Amino acid sequence: MTEQNDQLQAMRHTLAHVMAAAVQHLWPGAKFGVGPAVVDGFYYDIDLGETKISEEDFPKIEAEMRKIIGENQPMQQSMKPVDEAIAWAQQARQPYKEELLNDLKRSGTTAAKDLDPSELGTIAEGEAQVSEVSFYTNGDFTDLCRGPHIESTGKVGPFKLMRVAGAYWRGNEKNAQMQRLYGVAFNTEAELANHLEMLEEAKKRDHRKLGQELDLFVISDLVGSGLPLFTPRGTIMRDALLGFSEELQRNAGYEKVFIPHITKQVLYERSGHWDKFGDELFLVKSQETSDQFVLKPMNCPHHTQIYAARPRSYKELPIRYMESTVQYRDEKKGELNGLSRVRSISIDDAHVFCTLEQIEAEFTTIMSMIRDMYSVFDMKFKARLSFRDDSEGYLGDPKDWEKAQATIEAVAKELELEYFIEEGEAAFYGPKIDIMVTDALGREWQCATEQLDFVQPARFGLTYTDADGSEKQPVMIHKALLGSVERFLSVYIEHTAGRFPVWLAPEQIRVITVNQEKATTDFADKLGMRAKELGLRLNVDNSNESVGKKIRAAEVAKVPYTIVVGEKEIASGEVVPRIRSDMTVMEIPMTLGLEEFLKTVHNEAKSRVLKTSL
């Protein structure tokens, strides 16, 4: 398995060389950066000076690549001493390679292991000196390269150039910008076709497209990018999601609070966020006072002030505040994207104030809520335990950290979560568990999170009086089940392709009238009234269109249940519900009485049962 994978990556890597060779043939002055194999394919960073490659050039590049592949050039490895290699880079006018080699020489490490530029400069002194570095040659193209490669260019699999994008040399925006040419490659034509199909499917499911088609949200130039406006249908979904989250929390002893969306700057100076978040804060100017105000980018500092309002006893703990609220972050424009990256972030936030001893129980409760929630969504997840590493910049007592990290891992084990530990991913104020959710297309997203915080209780001087009368400092836990509602919706829309389960569907039942006779219209209206009493979302389509067309409209709108009413239904009082095609679990009989039908749908919505197959 792994061996096969290594072989595949070697093949992709070889294609990167083939592409670079092709580019060098077409643009002889090309300077090359790095060109690795990546997930699904390969890329190469190229500096062509003033010349810009566009997608129109792809056929030309691909044709040249095919020529090189057709010649079945062997991939020959050779070794050169470092100084000789540097001389080669100078002579070949490859300044980026020269820089890598110089770094390599300076850092002084072994050739086999450490040609990885990301590690250059961080390697401990005293390791073996670099003696030789590795090159690969195919045809007239020679490149500094550790390998591995497949034996010859004729052995590569089917590939396709995908796009060209800007990329900074070594990922640093202060460095020169290069052109990154991306391609995908697989072992077989079928796999390549499959991959391209997957991309098509992802495009079809794009939440920005579905959001418009299903009338869920809009973005207005006048309001601003990254500031989505939710339509009535989209708002129903938001409310349903947040209602679900709040229900879980209320059952777990969380109490709802409410805070304003702005605050004086000093609050964040105290919390430590001012330095940390600086340029991401929206500033608010008061015309009445000289205080500097800001739009809240998070809610914890506000919540600490509710806790801090009066003396607390150990008997009160844990205190659990929850609030579904909006926070604002001034994200860079290029990072905004539909609902998945926004500037107004709705979040089902909560903060727990508790003793060190209570951490385990609280973490367990939160993880159980997360598990319950995502099983309703039918989404698998992995837990990433984000711990500290040895670097500076983490606040709080290392002993507390150690203890807390051990507790977190114990919780993950006890709940039998699929988890992995990532050192260096912790927040500066404490370790955390991030939930990585996998969607129907196999993509991973970070949604829920729970984080431990030693720092803010200290900074805000939070205390409680313990049983022995001594003053102690509580620990704070941050948690979100959905995370950003916008982000979650973007993931969930794409996960379900817009085919929402009944409890979330903006419109649960559509009634289609066969004609516009008064008896039919009255009957439909009566149905609507009864549905309203049951809290169901039912719309009547009484437009003067053919039944076929109205069915189609309901189908396109992805309404779970559609019923057609005419003389037959009026006479019998029974309906034959039309069930959205993806809802395969048929719990509803073919024919049933109206009241029975409405009650069935009502129960389905209430229990949040999942009947769709994704």
Next chain:
RNA sequence: GCCACCUUAGCUCAGUUGGCUAGAGCACCACUUUCGUAAAGUGGGGGUCCGGGGUUCGAAUCCCCGAGGUGGCUCCA
């Protein structure tokens, strides 16, 4: 922010090497029809061709500036 590409009706898109009052389908409105499980018929309204400037006898089309959007700037020779 930077690079590439894109922007024509509410939506999806045509629009040739610059050349008549800028088109289609869907949606919308009106009328006809009163219809039984994925699109009835006829007619109508709807455009600052993203904005600004330039080239030209003439610009949706070519050039420059700006705005908005999409992909990328994470995977490490």
